[in-house]
Every structure is written in structure tokens, then in C-alpha cells.
Amino acid sequence: MSGAPVLEKLSSNRVFEGELTKYKFKSAALGGLDAQFNLFMPLNPGGAKVPVLVYLAGLTCTEDNGAQKGGFFGVAASQNIAILFPDTSPRGAGVPGEDDDWDFGTGAGFYINATKPEYAKNYNMATHITVELPKVIEAAGIAIDWKRQSIFGHSMGGHGALTLYLSSTTKQYRSASAFAPISNPTKCPWGEKAFKGYLEGGLPEGAKYDATELISKATEPLHILVDYGTGDNFYKQGQILPENFLKSARDAGYDEFQVRVRSQEGYDHSYYFISTFASDHVHFHANFLKARKQPGI
Numbered sequence: 001m002s003g004a005p006v007l008e009k010l011s012s013n014r015v016f017e018g019e020l021t022k023y024k025f026k027s028a029a030l031g032g033l034d035a036q037f038n039l040f041m042p043l044n045p046g047g048a049k050v051p052v053l054v055y056l057a058g059l060t061c062t063e064d065n066g067a068q069k070g071g072f073f074g075v076a077a078s079q080n081i082a083i084l085f086p087d088t089s090p091r092g093a094g095v096p097g098e099d100d101d102w103d104f105g106t107g108a109g110f111y112i113n114a115t116k117p118e119y120a121k122n123y124n125m126a127t128h129i130t131v132e133l134p135k136v137i138e139a140a141g142i143a144i145d146w147k148r149q150s151i152f153g154h155s156m157g158g159h160g161a162l163t164l165y166l167s168s169t170t171k172q173y174r175s176a177s178a179f180a181p182i183s184n185p186t187k188c189p190w191g192e193k194a195f196k197g198y199l200e201g202g203l204p205e206g207a208k209y210d211a212t213e214l215i216s217k218a219t220e221p222l223h224i225l226v227d228y229g230t231g232d233n234f235y236k237q238g239q240i241l242p243e244n245f246l247k248s249a250r251d252a253g254y255d256e257f258q259v260r261v262r263s264q265e266g267y268d269h270s271y272y273f274i275s276t277f278a279s280d281h282v283h284f285h286a287n288f289l290k291a292r293k294q295p296g297i
């Protein structure tokens, strides 16, 4: 008995040269609630373990948005890379008020571990993504090489990708990329609301989940790609703040080969933007995922 929870298969679809499967299990990290995720596996005729790219979605999303609209599968199949799509929050925790707003609570877990007592039992998306899902999927005998992981995401999920990459003391991810990430959450309305809501220590505690803060203290070699659109209303409203992240990266000595931030003329915040640059992002990660040893280490 490994003690790992049983994965229940909910659906399976052939897509490009691969298979997308939706699973459900009882999540200890999320306080015993049911959690769902999608996993794309390339057909992988050789049968060896494949590297994996974790995709974190944005506010209001589930494990389905990136899978259905990201446009990642053709290129992932051709590169022989798996993609894991977790959900964006626990579902049904029953905390009063968690369903009142679209940008907080259900659908808005922010990829952190909550410390406020009312949220701490269930809102542990950081542990869910970095520890629990790899363990549960590995225990099910699925052929993923967890030593070759990278991470990407959109908006709140871009924030999750950058911060989980930058804060990992075990170098869990080889590279990170993001579409319109919330880049400096302690300085924007979405981040302020999340950190004040989930964290006992509010914004000061939130600094450890802020990519702009984290990169200012980074010293290791980094592999980061960020795209944002100039037609993105959330960018115009000051929710994304990629310039702050870029400045912090350059001040910390990272050049454009280690941290590339690209402004894409006219694109908005939607999956039309994401799918346009999907292939670029998967190829970016493939450079690092396909190496047997992690470059720069």
C-alpha cells in the first residue's frame, strides 16, 4: 500500500498524436476535497518517460480552459512532452464568501498556501501543484520523468508559474514562461485582494509570492519568457505590470537571454493571444526539457 489516493478517470480524448485524460482524486493538500486535472500524454511510441510542462490557468478558469483553447497539443506531441493542467482553486471548501467574487476564492486560488485560518485547510494550491500532483500521478504509474519539469501559465497562472519557478529551492522547474502574468501582485488590485484575503500577514507576507520581488533577490541562472499584449485591458488597468518585473530582472543582472519580456502589439488578454504564441512557448521549454541534464547546473 503506497497510501497514494486513487485516480479516477473521468474522460479521455485522442488529440493530435496524443491523449488528453481528465482525472479526479481526493486531495489531501486541498483539505480532502475532490480535485480534478487534465493530463496530455504524447503517444510516445518509444515508451520512455517523457518530460512534463505544467500549465496554470487564470482567474475564473478550471483545468479545461488551457486544454480546450490553448492550442498546445500539436506542438507538445511533436516535441514528445506531456502537459499537466491543474485546476485554479479548491472547489466547495465552504468558506463563507468564497463564491462572492470572480477574482477571489473559488477559481482564484493564486497558487499560494493560505495562512488565514479560514482558508488554510483548503487553499493550498502551491503544495497541490508542486508536491501532490507529481506524487499522485507518479504513484499511478504514468510515464512522466518528474526530473524534467517546466511550468507556464496565463494571468494569475503566469504569476503562479513565475513564482513557483523562482521560489523553488529544489530547482523543481527547468524553465518558466507566462502569457500576461500578474507580475507584481503586491502592487496591483488583484494581488492585493488575494494576499490580504488569504494571508495572515497580508501584503508583507505576499512578497514571497511576488515575481518582481523574488527576481530582485535571485542569483541562479534563469530561463524565463514572458509575452503580453498591448491591447490587453487588464494590462492597461495596471493588473499585469510586466515593466516592473523586467526592470527588477535587469537590475538583478539578468539579460535578455535569461529573462525575455516581449510586448506583442495589439493582442488582448484572451486565449486568441495565448494560442498565437503557444508554439513559441512550448518550443522555448523543449530546449530545456529535452536535455538529459539541467543546463547551467
Ligand SMILES: N[C@@H](CCC(=O)N[C@@H](CS)C(=O)NCC(=O)O)C(=O)O
Binding pocket: 057, 058, 059, 060, 061, 065, 069, 102, 154, 155, 156, 269, 270, 271
Ligand atoms: N470574468 C472576468 C474575466 C476573467 C478573465 O478574463 N479571465 C481570464 C483569466 S484572467 C480567462 O482566462 N478567462 C477564461 C477564458 O477566457 O477561457 C470578466 O468578466 O471581466
